[in-house]
Amino acid sequence: MKILGQVAFLLFLGGIWCQNNRNAKASGKSTKKSGGNQGGDVGQSPPVVDLTPGSTGSSRGTGGTAEAGRDSAAGAQEAGQQTDDMRLHFLKNTQVTCNDGTAAGFYLKEFRGSRRWLLFLEGGWCCYSKETCDSRYQNIPRLMSSSGWPQTKRGTGILSSQAEENQHWHNANIVFIPYCSSDVWSGTGPAPTPPPRPRQGREKERDKNTNTTEYTFMGSLIIREVIKDLVPKGIKQATVVMLSGTSAGGTGVLLNIERVASQLEQLGAETQVRGLVDSGWFLESKQQRSPNCPETISCSPEDAIKIGLRLWNGVVPDRCRQLYKRGEEWQCFFGHKLYSTLTSPLFVVQWLFDEEQLRVENIYMGGQSLSEEQWQYIQNLGRELKNSLRDVTAVFAPSCLSHTVITKSNWMSFQVRGTSLPRALNCWDRSLEATRNNRTPAKGCPFHLVDTCQWPQCNPTCPALVDQATQQELTLLQMLAAMGLDLQKLGLDPQGDADSLASMVSNGG
Numbered sequence: 001m002k003i004l005g006q007v008a009f010l011l012f013l014g015g016i017w018c019q020n021n022r023n024a025k026a027s028g029k030s031t032k033k034s035g036g037n038q039g040g041d042v043g044q045s046p047p048v049v050d051l052t053p054g055s056t057g058s059s060r061g062t063g064g065t066a067e068a069g070r071d072s073a074a075g076a077q078e079a080g081q082q083t084d085d086m087r088l089h090f091l092k093n094t095q096v097t098c099n100d101g102t103a104a105g106f107y108l109k110e111f112r113g114s115r116r117w118l119l120f121l122e123g124g125w126c127c128y129s130k131e132t133c134d135s136r137y138q139n140i141p142r143l144m145s146s147s148g149w150p151q152t153k154r155g156t157g158i159l160s161s162q163a164e165e166n167q168h169w170h171n172a173n174i175v176f177i178p179y180c181s182s183d184v185w186s187g188t189g190p191a192p193t194p195p196p197r198p199r200q201g202r203e204k205e206r207d208k209n210t211n212t213t214e215y216t217f218m219g220s221l222i223i224r225e226v227i228k229d230l231v232p233k234g235i236k237q238a239t240v241v242m243l244s245g246t247s248a249g250g251t252g253v254l255l256n257i258e259r260v261a262s263q264l265e266q267l268g269a270e271t272q273v274r275g276l277v278d279s280g281w282f283l284e285s286k287q288q289r290s291p292n293c294p295e296t297i298s299c300s301p302e303d304a305i306k307i308g309l310r311l312w313n314g315v316v317p318d319r320c321r322q323l324y325k326r327g328e329e330w331q332c333f334f335g336h337k338l339y340s341t342l343t344s345p346l347f348v349v350q351w352l353f354d355e356e357q358l359r360v361e362n363i364y365m366g367g368q369s370l371s372e373e374q375w376q377y378i379q380n381l382g383r384e385l386k387n388s389l390r391d392v393t394a395v396f397a398p399s400c401l402s403h404t405v406i407t408k409s410n411w412m413s414f415q416v417r418g419t420s421l422p423r424a425l426n427c428w429d430r431s432l433e434a435t436r437n438n439r440t441p442a443k444g445c446p447f448h449l450v451d452t453c454q455w456p457q458c459n460p461t462c463p464a465l466v467d468q469a470t471q472q473e474l475t476l477l478q479m480l481a482a483m484g485l486d487l488q489k490l491g492l493d494p495q496g497d498a499d500s501l502a503s504m505v506s507n508g509g
Contacts, residue, residue: 085152098180099144099215107176116172122179123247128308157407185252186314187217217312238271246404250280275346281335336388347394366468370483399451400462416449
């Protein structure tokens with residue numbers, strides 16, 4: 001269980017399950033020089049990568065110049081080939097990079113004539129010390145380096161350019177920003193510095209803020225530079241810019257939405273910036289942690305962020321920062337503490353029984369065992385998340401065990417009280433437009449949707465539970481029994497599965 005907890009910690013907020021071969025850091029640095037100077041489209045005969053969560057993104061491009069990339073795209077159009085894919089652009093500012101110094105960038109699918117923009121921040125938790133960053137670089141290099149990024153990506157869910165999969169946003173300009181800064185999109189540098197000489201007292205305390213790793217943390221700066229590079233593409237003329245993200249990317253939306261709105265306003269844009277946070281609304285951990293953090297990997301998320309903020313030179317929204325004394329800024333990473341300070345409209349999508357929140361507490365649904373205390377924690381989690389979302393204006397919170405949703409191809413199938421997520425987002429969109437134009441919002445178009453039933457999976461549209469050993473679909477009670485819980489002792493009838501859940505489903509879903 002301890003090993004599983006360590007792995008889960010690395011993946012927390014991320015939902016990333018991929019393993020690539022390690023790229024040598026020396027070659028990564030040289031990639032920065034050759035790739036970062038391109039400042040535009042790249043690739044010849046670009047491969048296509050599916051953005052469905054869980055994809056390893058292991059296809060490799062051949063590289064090339066910006067002109068070669070444009071020629072390739074033009075050739076594809078002439079040949080009638082698929083051109084709905086997002087294409088890679090490296091940042092023009094080569095001083096803002098991924099962790100290993102390779103060029104940061106973004107993928108763009110333009111929709112000519114559209115004045116709506118959807119920007120998406122990828123997730124993938126973080127690293128907060130030399131040890132955790134070295135481990136991350138070895139095991140998940142694509143989250144720290146652009147050297148293996150494919151030349152094109154194909155969006156799914158809300159990133160899809162197909163109307164049947166993405167009715168309301170398929171005709172927007174879609175921007176996918178890969179996560180390669182490992183700082184929950186909060187970092188502003190500085191660049192790595194040589195290890196300092198041993199120091200004492202106050203000098204030693206100041207050194208805590210020095211980046212003595214071999215990595216650079218510039219997540220917030222990457223977002224800023226992406227906005228700059230999109231100005232020639234027309235983002236200044238946008239009517240709506242929606243900053244979205246899943247998991248750590250969702251938390252990145254919370255941390256950066258006010259900064260993005262301010263940047264666009266300074267550029268002269270008359271646009272409304274909105275936020276869409278998917279599975280990035282977390283609660284503080286209840287787990288007792290090792291007292292010798294950060295020497296071990298078993299730090300709580302709160303401790304990881306506390307330590308990381310110094311390493312990353314991380315920033316949080318000004319209005320939230322002013323609520324807390326120095327050293328307590330980490331609290332602004334939690335949506336329920338940050339939300340009331342934001343002025344930009346925000347839509348929160350959150351499973352009430354988020355699997356990554358459970359894994360932080362060493363709870364693995366479909367794993368080998370589950371104690372009565374852990375089962376009680378699961379039930380309490382649903383109640384606590386509901387309470388934390390009570391004052392959120394726009395929210396979609398199904399009573400399900402899962403993690404992330406908006407980039408899944410079947411994202412339209414999940415409902416709360418008969419309303420799907422895409423419809424709820426459209427209702428929110430229409431309400432905001434009505435308010436901007438001094439009109440009364442339409443009735444009967446809900447966008448505050450929180451399941452009222454109490455148990456995990458009591459919503460009939462929930463994603464299916466799967467036994468990790470057999471890969472067979474199970475009901476909740478079947479899974480609890482397989483994990484060793486005495487259902488009769490808990491007052492549950494293992495033979496009356498449907499009857500036991502019927503009343504719960506009738507109260508929500």
